[in-house]
Structure formats: C-alpha cells, structure tokens
Amino acid sequence: MLNWREKEIDLIATIKQNSRNYRIDLSKALDISIPLRGKASNVNAWYVDSPKIEPHISDGRKVKVSEGASVNFNNIEFNPHAHGTHTECVGHITKDFYSINKHLKKFFFLAEVVTIAPEKKENDFVISKKLMEYVLEGKNCDALVIRTLPNTKGKLTRQYSHTNPPYISEEAMRFLVSKKVEHLLIDLPSVDKEKDNGTLASHKAFWQIGGKIRTQATITEFIYVKNSIKDGPYLLNLQVAPFENDASPSRPVLYKILN
Template identity: 35%
Template sequence: MKLTLMLAGKTYQLLYDQAVSIAIPLAFNSPQPNHFNAPLATSQVVESQGFIGDTRRGGSCNVEQLSFTPHCNGTHTECIGHILDQRISVTNTVTDCFIPSVIISLTPKKADQCPDRYRPTLVNTDYIIDQASLVDRLAGIPDEQLVGLVIRTLPNSLEKQTQVYEKSNQPVFFSLDAMEYLVKRRIQHLLVDFPSVDKTYDDGKLTCHHIFWQVPEGKHEATSVSHLHHSISELVFVPDEVVDGFYLLNLQVPAFLSDAAPSRPILIPLESIG
C-alpha cells in the first residue's frame, strides 16, 4: 500500500512503516521525568472484597490503580484550558488527525548571549530558546508545512527520559520574542523536549503560554483572537536517529476531559516524490 499527499505544491509519500513515537515511556514506580516537585507517577494493585488484581498473587487478572500528574510526570499535551477559568479539555480541542510538521534541532543560548525580552528576571545559569535561532532554522520553510513544530534541544542526552527538574537545574525555556515569532509563523502545535515553555519559577505569569494561545497576560478568559485549538506538548524525546525535516504528526491524546493528558506523538516521515 502506498499513501501520498500534496503539500505546498509538492508530492510526498508517507513512510508509515518508519513511523516513530516521541513519547517518553512512563515507568510507574520507577525512574521517570519529573517537574515542579510533583509526586511520582505510581501504580498499585487493586484489592477489594477478596479480589486481588495481580496474577502473580493468585488473582485472575491484573488490575492496577494509576496515579499521576499529566503536566509533571512525562510526555503530555495541554490545551488553552491550562490558563483559562473556563474548563476546556484537551480531547475536545486537539482534533487534527494528521498535522504537517517540522523537526528542528538547536542549541539553547545562555541568557547573557542574546538580547531577547524575557519574563521574569534571568540569571546567568538560564538557557534560552531565542528568536534568532528559530528564524535561522525555519527560514525557507513554507507555513503550510509548519502547522506543527518539534524542537529537539542539543545536546540530546538520554537522561532527558528520567530527568528530575528542580529549581537548582532550571530547564530551558523560550524568550518572549521567540514565542511571538512562532505565533507569527502560525504554528498550531508546538512540541518540546523540556518541561515548560516558560521558566519554572516565573511568579505564576506563564507569559509564553499566554502569547502562544493569545490570551492577555494576567487574564484567564479567551477572546475573539485566542487560539482555542492550538496545543503545547512538553517532555517529548526525539531520538538521535530521527533526522530533522518534514513529517506528518499524529498527536494521540486520550479522551480525558482535562486541560492536559498524557500523549503519544507519532511522527511519520515524508519522502518527496515530485
């Protein structure tokens, strides 16, 4: 079977047999990525009225209760409901089946090496995704192919899959200018391999989140220009063997009536055939 598509005046073949997940497998009760000092994701056997949900202990089947915080315990996708008073769910806002997307790799800059605007105040140990790096990597890419953007930061250590992010090791985040540039490029689905597009401890401003979803800073109500169907996925992991370039993204999100949910982004390589 061959599947092809037309995009920005070119024809591509979908290499669906080479599709790859960029979700970090979440190992309950084991080493796992963690942000904001949230409790670890855990599982426990269900026991009730003589029933034991563990075949190793004589049960007829395995039944576990899972406890986790989507925003902090691994790969997840969040919607505009993350910053609104109105309870908007990710399952009702992320509805695209196939998303034309681009993977780029870049090295974050030290805070004192770029002139972009930030909020809150930076310290010398902060590392930034800046506007100039994005402009350089996205130059010449048509907007039609840039509905989704996946950012792989360098170096791309395997430790990202179990990294515990604390105040002492502040992860990468975006400058305000960088996020405004992504909005200008009309990116609808942003995927990053760090835990938040904003600085972890930013006095609760979440300015880059507000810019991306076009919600005024300090406000928690959508307006006529807000991006109701845009999404941010955080804590993905893009293996080194997945090369930069064009893909179709299948952003798999469970039917959770919540502002965020664990997700499984699948990337399908595209091969230009004319």
C-alpha cells in the same frame, strides 16, 4: 483463504495536507513520546511524587494474577503535566474550562523537526527569537518539533524540579504565532521558566491570551527525539488519550515524507 504471512501488505499511505499530497510509510513510525512508568526513575517535574501503577486492592487482596487473581487490574496515579509526554490546550492557563479532547480535532500535521542549543542569558538557558528565526528561515509548517542540545537519554529519567531547565522566550513564541505554527512540541517540561512567579509569558503569547485566543493550538512537552531522527520535514500524527481535561498523556509519532 488469503495467507497474510505470504502476502506483503502495502503500508504506503497518501495524506492530503495544506492542499498537497504526502506519501508516508505507515510501517516506519518514529515515536517521540516518553512512556509512563510507575517508578521513581520516571521523568518528573513540578515538585510532585513519582507516578504509581499498582494492583487494585479488593477485600484486602491485590488483584494480580501472580497473587492468585484471575486478572491484572492496576490503578494508575499520575499528573499529565509532571510525568511524561503530554499535550495541553489553552485550558491549562485559563479560568474557563477548555478540554484538549474537544479542541484537538485534527491529528495529522506537516511538521518540521529542528535542533536548537539554547543560549546562555544571565543564569538561564533560553531559546530566543533569533534562534527560532534561524532554524525556521524559509520554512513553513503546522507543527514544530524542537530537540534541544545536549540531547542524551538522560531526558527519559531526568528529575527536573528545582533545576531551572531551558525555556522559550516570549518574543520567540510571538514569532511562532506570526509563522502560523499551531502545534509546538518540545523535549522540556515547559516552554516557560520554571520559577517565574506565575507569569507564564510564553504560554500566554502562544495562545494569544488577551487577544483572539487560539483554542485550536496545542503545546506538547516532555517529548524525546532520538539523535537518529534527522532535522527536516515530517508528517506528525499527534495522538492523545481522550481525557476531558486541559491536558492529556500523548503519543506524537513522526513519519518521513517519501515524495
């Protein structure tokens, strides 16, 4: 019998992406998601109540081991767009139904992690095309992971409603489309201005609404990239829960490229 405690398991994997082979160490995942908590301190946006994780009530009693039940059996109430890391498809802004579970068909991508300090523009802070061109000069990637400055742990619990967070300009999004970036990840609640009268110009530009819609493209919001993760190329594993919905809670994971 093989004693696994005495055997060192090789977790180095080779993944072929864009006609190239990339070696990664599967034992050293860099999780850039924010976990969902049933507390008021859970990160929040879009003017909704906090998520709830509570024991199911059956015959007037909580189904909870500490209360005499044989199992813990929680109900979970949340909104994927408002309560943490989520990945959305074009169905977020279309009359026609598109499911993230149906349209995200690949899960590994060559990604570039970049750090950007949004620029002041009147009363807003904006990621402009100029900033995007600067951080992506000479680089090509399937997925772009944006860490904004300042980058503090406060992003894990921030209440964003009515705070006018930074956002990405429409021109910057069109630039990403021209660079063939198909998966955009950012540590903000939205790529658009919080209160824009429903214009959603940046979402529409990224998915090419009004043209040939990029149904394969995704936007992931509410990530958190620790300061210890350096800018540069990574392999991204974009994991989503199989919800038949325009958006799903997700767990994006980065791996350093060894070769």
